[in-house]
Amino acid sequence: MLDVRVFPCLLLQGPGLVKTVKFKKPQYIGDPMNAARIFSAREADEALLLDISAGAEGRGPDEDLVSRISDECFMPLTVGGGIRTVGMARALFNAGAEKIAINSAAITNPELIGAIAAEFGSQSVVVSIDAKRKWGGYEVYTHGGRKRTKRSVVAHAQAMAKAGAGEILINAIDRDGMMQGYDVELTRQVADAVDLPVIACGGAGSLDHMRQVVEQGHASAVTAGSFFVFHGRRRAVLISFPDRADLEAQVLDATPA
Amino acid sequence: MLVIVDYGMGNLRSVLSKLQRLKVEAIVSADPTDVAVASHLVLPGVGAFDAGMRNLAERGLDEVLQQRVTEAGVPILGICLGFQLLTNHSEEGDVAGLGWIDAATKRFDPDLGIRVPHSGWNDVRFTAAGAGESSPMWDGIPDAERFYFTHSFYVECADASDVTATTHYGVDFVSGVQRNNVYGTQFHPEKSHRQGVQLLQNFTQCAAQPVI
Numbered sequence: 001m002l003d004v005r006v007f008p009c010l011l012l013q014g015p016g017l018v019k020t021v022k023f024k025k026p027q028y029i030g031d032p033m034n035a036a037r038i039f040s041a042r043e044a045d046e047a048l049l050l051d052i053s054a055g056a057e058g059r060g061p062d063e064d065l066v067s068r069i070s071d072e073c074f075m076p077l078t079v080g081g082g083i084r085t086v087g088m089a090r091a092l093f094n095a096g097a098e099k100i101a102i103n104s105a106a107i108t109n110p111e112l113i114g115a116i117a118a119e120f121g122s123q124s125v126v127v128s129i130d131a132k133r134k135w136g137g138y139e140v141y142t143h144g145g146r147k148r149t150k151r152s153v154v155a156h157a158q159a160m161a162k163a164g165a166g167e168i169l170i171n172a173i174d175r176d177g178m179m180q181g182y183d184v185e186l187t188r189q190v191a192d193a194v195d196l197p198v199i200a201c202g203g204a205g206s207l208d209h210m211r212q213v214v215e216q217g218h219a220s221a222v223t224a225g226s227f228f229v230f231h232g233r234r235r236a237v238l239i240s241f242p243d244r245a246d247l248e249a250q251v252l253d254a255t256p257a
Numbered sequence: 258m259l260v261i262v263d264y265g266m267g268n269l270r271s272v273l274s275k276l277q278r279l280k281v282e283a284i285v286s287a288d289p290t291d292v293a294v295a296s297h298l299v300l301p302g303v304g305a306f307d308a309g310m311r312n313l314a315e316r317g318l319d320e321v322l323q324q325r326v327t328e329a330g331v332p333i334l335g336i337c338l339g340f341q342l343l344t345n346h347s348e349e350g351d352v353a354g355l356g357w358i359d360a361a362t363k364r365f366d367p368d369l370g371i372r373v374p375h376s377g378w379n380d381v382r383f384t385a386a387g388a389g390e391s392s393p394m395w396d397g398i399p400d401a402e403r404f405y406f407t408h409s410f411y412v413e414c415a416d417a418s419d420v421t422a423t424t425h426y427g428v429d430f431v432s433g434v435q436r437n438n439v440y441g442t443q444f445h446p447e448k449s450h451r452q453g454v455q456l457l458q459n460f461t462q463c464a465a466q467p468v469i
Contacts, residue, residue, distance in 0.1 A: 002426055003403065005377045043450050045378055045405075071274040076405055076448045096270040098303075098407070098448060120267055121304045121338070123374040123407040166374050166409075197372045220372060 003252040004214050005221035007046040008039050008228045008241070009201055012061065012081065013053045019225050021177035023130070023145035026052070029229050032065065035239055036072040039228075042241035047073055048101070048169075048199075048223055050128075051081030052144055055104055060088040063095040070096025078126055084109065089116045093124070101169060103128040104142040107149055107156070110163055117164030126199070127165040129153055131186055132173045138186050145173045153186065154193045161194040168194060169223070172202035177226050179205030187217030191256075199223055207242060207250040214254040222251070259461060260295035262322070263287040264312040266302035266338060271447045275454060281461050289321040297332050297461060298325065300339030301447075306362065306410070307350030309342050319355070326357060332438045332463040333357075337408060340434070340441035349410050357439045359415040360431070369427035375411075378403040381422045381432045381444065392421040392435045394442075396459045402452045404432070404444035412443060438466040 010032060011018050017035055018026035029035070032049070039047055049069065051061040060082045070077050079092050080101025089100045105112050106127050117125050130145050131138045131153045138153040149156075157168050170190050172183035182203045191198040197220035200213040204224035213219045231238035259281055261272050269285045276283040276299075283299075284291065292298065300322075302309055313319045325331040335343045344354045347362035354362070365373045380401045411430035414420050422433035424443070434441045440460060446453035 002375065002377050002379045040450075067270060070271060074275070074448065074450045074454065076407065076445070090267075093267040093303075094270065096274070098268070098271070098445075119304060119308070121409070123376060123409060124267070124303055166407075167376060195367050195372055197374070197376050221377065 001253070003045075004254055005045040005199075006210060006242070006247055006251055007044045007048060007221070007223050008035075009048045009050065009223040009225045010035055011225065012049060012051040015065065018052070019177060019229055020052070023173050023176055029237055030239065032069055033072060036069045038239045039241055040072055040074050043244065044075060044241050046076045046078065048078045049080070050101065054082030055143060058082070061092065063091050066092055066097055067095040080126070080128055084112065086112070086115050086119060089120065093120060099124045099126050099166070101126040101128040103130065106160055107140065107142050107151065110159065113160060113163040113165055117166070122164050122166035125165050126167045126169050127157075127160040128169040128171065129156060129190075130171045130173050133186070138189065141173060154189050157190045157194050161196050165196060167197045167199060169199040169201055175203030178203055179226050181205065181209040182213035182217060182222070184213050184217040187213050187219050191218035197221060207246060210251045211254045214251065215257045218256040258295060259283040259297040259299065260291050261285045261299045261301060262292060262318060264302065264309065264316055264318055266304045266309050266312060268301045268303050268337075272299055272301050272336070275447045275457060276461070279454065279458050279461065287316050287318070289317050292318060292321045292325060295325065295331060296465070297463070298322070298334070300333060300335045300342065302336070302338035302342070304338055305349060306338065306341060306347040306354070307352045309338050310352040310354065313342075322355070326439065330438045330466040332440065332460065332465060334460045335441040336447070337443060337445055340443055341410060341412060343434070343439060343441050344412055347410060358419055358434050358436055358441065360412050360419070360434070362410050362412055364410055365427060371427040374407055374409040375426045376407040377405070379406055379424050379426060381424055383422050384417070384420050392433070393463055394421060394433060394435060394440055394456055394459050397455050398452050404442070404446070404449040404453060406444045408443060412441075438463070
């Protein structure tokens with residue numbers, strides 16, 4: 001049976017890893033190579049690496065860094081941040097990324113999704129959607145949560161599925177870093193609207209939260225940041241990943257209710 | 258020397274870096290003269306079937322691969338799209354495949370209640386019949402181990418004796434094949450932790466086989 005995927009979402013700012021709260025207050029966590037080594041040794045299902053300053057600086061993720069991280073990963077690596085051309089995507093695939101994540105450019109240039117899918121296959125294109133609850137439903141935000149689009153999340157996800165996306169990463173901005181649970185309702189709305197695998201992001205604080213968003217939110221995969229990098233109430237930085245036995249008992253065989 | 262065939266379909270660096278960890282002498286090359294002297298060949302790749310076949314032809318790689326694999330018996334491992342290219346044809350396109358495995362590549366049917374692509378970790382079960390467990394590709398790997406998949410098309414073999422393992426996703430599909438010196442996996446061994454590395458190592462220890 002296909003297992004639920006559980007993996008870390010690592011945020012890059014410059015050469016260092018950071019963790020945010022509601023997309024703000026980036027706190028330095030450590031060295032990305034070191035983190036990649038730990039998650040690979042702990043046999044995480046994948047690694048998701050998002051460069052949160054790339055877009056604003058008009059560049060993509062650093063290819064050299066991506067290739068060095070990829071060499072440490074005995075697991076698939078998805079890379080995102082500022083990608084807006086097929087050439088940028090190609091460079092990242094050549095650097096060892098298995099998949100690339102597109103966020104702002106999926107709104108400003110939706111044709112990009114189909115263009116990358118045509119060359120590298122849909123399975124290598126993740127469309128990342130940052131969402132906020134508004135009156136009347138969930139709305140898509142871009143540019144690191146700073147820009148409103150007035151677009152409905154569900155309509156955007158459906159359009160991206162049609163355009164050739166292979167997966168949807170749905171990130172609840174207001175849950176980011178809170179460790180109070182995923183936005184189950186948001187995830188379910190998206191997962192029920194598309195035939196693609198949906199990755200839930202934002203809010204994980206326990207394995208229970210993960211199970212919940214799979215069973216009630218119909219997610220195919222769950223990703224987490226704070227849950228894997230902070231320890232205890234004082235949020236001491238300690239990179240960790242759950243034991244496979246615990247994951248198997250609590251998350252991996254969860255099925256959508 | 259092992260040659261990872263570069264036909265412009267991505268995913269080359271991952272395979273190379275994992276083989277280098279195993280101290281295997283390996284290069285990535287698009288040059289037919291390298292392919293001609295390779296002890297082992299790896300055909301990786303992600304992307305579209307027709308683009309893959311066309312790229313092989315444009316680089317003059319199809320003929321030399323044909324000669325080395327079907328006449329000299331050089332072991333070849335197809336991974337993901339590279340595995341699908343070993344079949345006769347694909348529902349994804351119109352161009353004929355390499356045809357070294359008597360098989361067809363088909364599209365997952367979303368009407369089976371599955372999300373496509375099939376993406377993630379799934380069990381690889383050895384087949385009882387055919388090459389199955391006895392295939393050297395599975396040495397040191399337990400039955401029903403998890404491997405990483407990401408694909409929208411799957412392979413269906415005409416000859417069950419070529420199938421060494423299957424995986425279930427809506428349907429039972431072929432996740433591992435071996436026919437003489439031709440090996441293929443639908444999953445990505447280079448992205449499948451220890452078990453994947455073990456499979457790559459097993460492949461590098463396969464010797465060339467005289468083709469009957």
